[in-house]
Amino acid sequence: MEKTSIIEIWVGVFVAIGLGALFLLAMQVSNLTEFRDHNEGYVLTAEFQNIGNLKVRSPVKLAGVKIGKVAAIRLDTDNYQAVVEMRIQPQYRLPDDSIASIYTAGLLGEQYIAIDAGGSPDYLADGDSFEITQLALVLEELVGKFLVNASEKSGTAKR
Amino acid sequence: MLTLLQRLGGVSLGAFAKLGRANLFLLQALSGSLEFLLRPRLLIRQIYMVGVLSILLISLSGLFVGMVLGLQGYNVLSDFGAEESLGVMVAASLVRELGPVVTALLFSGRAGSALTAEIGLMKATEQLSGMEMMAVDPMRRVITPRFFAGILSMPLLAALFTYIGIYGGYLVGVPMLGVDEGAFWSQMQSTIDFREDIVNGVIKSLVFGVIVTWIAVFEGYDAVPTSEGVSRATTRSVVYSAFAILGSDFILTALMFGD
Numbered sequence: 001m002e003k004t005s006i007i008e009i010w011v012g013v014f015v016a017i018g019l020g021a022l023f024l025l026a027m028q029v030s031n032l033t034e035f036r037d038h039n040e041g042y043v044l045t046a047e048f049q050n051i052g053n054l055k056v057r058s059p060v061k062l063a064g065v066k067i068g069k070v071a072a073i074r075l076d077t078d079n080y081q082a083v084v085e086m087r088i089q090p091q092y093r094l095p096d097d098s099i100a101s102i103y104t105a106g107l108l109g110e111q112y113i114a115i116d117a118g119g120s121p122d123y124l125a126d127g128d129s130f131e132i133t134q135l136a137l138v139l140e141e142l143v144g145k146f147l148v149n150a151s152e153k154s155g156t157a158k159r
Numbered sequence: 160m161l162t163l164l165q166r167l168g169g170v171s172l173g174a175f176a177k178l179g180r181a182n183l184f185l186l187q188a189l190s191g192s193l194e195f196l197l198r199p200r201l202l203i204r205q206i207y208m209v210g211v212l213s214i215l216l217i218s219l220s221g222l223f224v225g226m227v228l229g230l231q232g233y234n235v236l237s238d239f240g241a242e243e244s245l246g247v248m249v250a251a252s253l254v255r256e257l258g259p260v261v262t263a264l265l266f267s268g269r270a271g272s273a274l275t276a277e278i279g280l281m282k283a284t285e286q287l288s289g290m291e292m293m294a295v296d297p298m299r300r301v302i303t304p305r306f307f308a309g310i311l312s313m314p315l316l317a318a319l320f321t322y323i324g325i326y327g328g329y330l331v332g333v334p335m336l337g338v339d340e341g342a343f344w345s346q347m348q349s350t351i352d353f354r355e356d357i358v359n360g361v362i363k364s365l366v367f368g369v370i371v372t373w374i375a376v377f378e379g380y381d382a383v384p385t386s387e388g389v390s391r392a393t394t395r396s397v398v399y400s401a402f403a404i405l406g407s408d409f410i411l412t413a414l415m416f417g418d
Contacts, residue, residue, distance in 0.1 A: 004200065007207045014211045018315025021322035022361070028344070029250050029325060030353040059349075 052136030101134030191299035210312030225327025243342035249328030258321030263367035267400035271375035278379030313368025
């Protein structure tokens with residue numbers, strides 16, 4: 001009788017340790033803590049000519065502070081622009097003349113949406129869209145432009 | 160030529176027959192599952208044998224695997240000036256792959272072989288037929304509790320392994336090699352997704368638990384009841400488990416992360 005109760009205690013300890021490890025994994029290692037505000041906040045849309053490598057769940061930042069994330073990306077087949085839906089946390093309100101642009105973190109890092117806050121007294125509400133957007137800088141295009149410029153310059157210099 | 164063909168046919172028929180026996184065996188073991196819920200003592204005793212006694216092995220292995228990952232990852236990542244991504248690397252590789260797979264391999268060596276040997280010896284010493292004589296169904300009394308103990312223990316052990324591994328990576332990365340602590344955890348948290356990574360890792364470990372315990376228990380039950388037969392069954396149990404784990408891991412990974 002004594003022995004079985006010791007075994008039961010150990011099994012209890014084992015199950016507690018295992019579940020505890022799972023709990024710690026969920027809370028400390030994964031983004032579950034962010035999950036709570038998954039459906040909170042309001043949705044803003046922005047149209048971009050080119051979104052580069054932007055993905056769903058990419059961060060939306062204002063002055064470098066994360067204020068939301070990209071919720072969905074789709075293509076507007078009428079004018080061939082990318083429509084990005086982003087979910088902004090409710091405590092942040094943005095003036096309606098703010099500018100959304102796509103930047104890259106570091107030279108090769110992930111891309112994110114940076115918001116430049118405007119000065120308008122009116123705020124963007126749920127479902128509104130940004131008037132002014134700035135497309136992603138695609139590295140290949142930049143290199144291409146640079147090469148074209150360089151060859152044009154060398155051509156005029158020869159003449 | 161004909162004898163060669165005959166042998167080939169014999170081997171494949173034998174393999175199919177064994178597969179069929181294994182499936183029938185699984186059905187029989189599962190059919191006893193309702194009854195043993197009424198007698199949880201048997202299950203608890205088996206969880207002690209299978210799970211609790213593996214804790215030390217699993218924790219130590221996890222610690223060392225995580226520490227090695229931290230060291231190796233740091234060496235490679237520091238070449239690119241990306242030491243802060245160490246947390247992501249350690250956590251992603253442990254949560255998605257190494258946690259479930261290495262735990263399952265260790266588990267098959269630690270617990271699976273013991274299950275096979277125990278059941279095989281019970282068969283060789285005619286304890287199983289003795290139970291039948293006493294109108295005790297050995298399936299329900301012996302097999303089903305062991306089967307479920309393995310399935311329940313595996314995910315818990317894998318979670319323990321993964322968490323301790325990540326902590327080992329942290330110990331090497333942050334205090335020893337001087338990676339920034341905040342970046343270590345925050346990059347990890349922003350990259351590891353609960354649904355995509357952790358839940359899939361748990362599903363993997365559950366599947367491995369079923370595979371390892373099924374193979375171990377079946378090989379024991381199917382063993383030739385001699386001492387040599389039992390030793391062969393034990394070897395087969397570990398070898399087949401390793402193959403099955405690695406093969407099914409590829410399939411599961413392709414299904415889960417392959418898009």
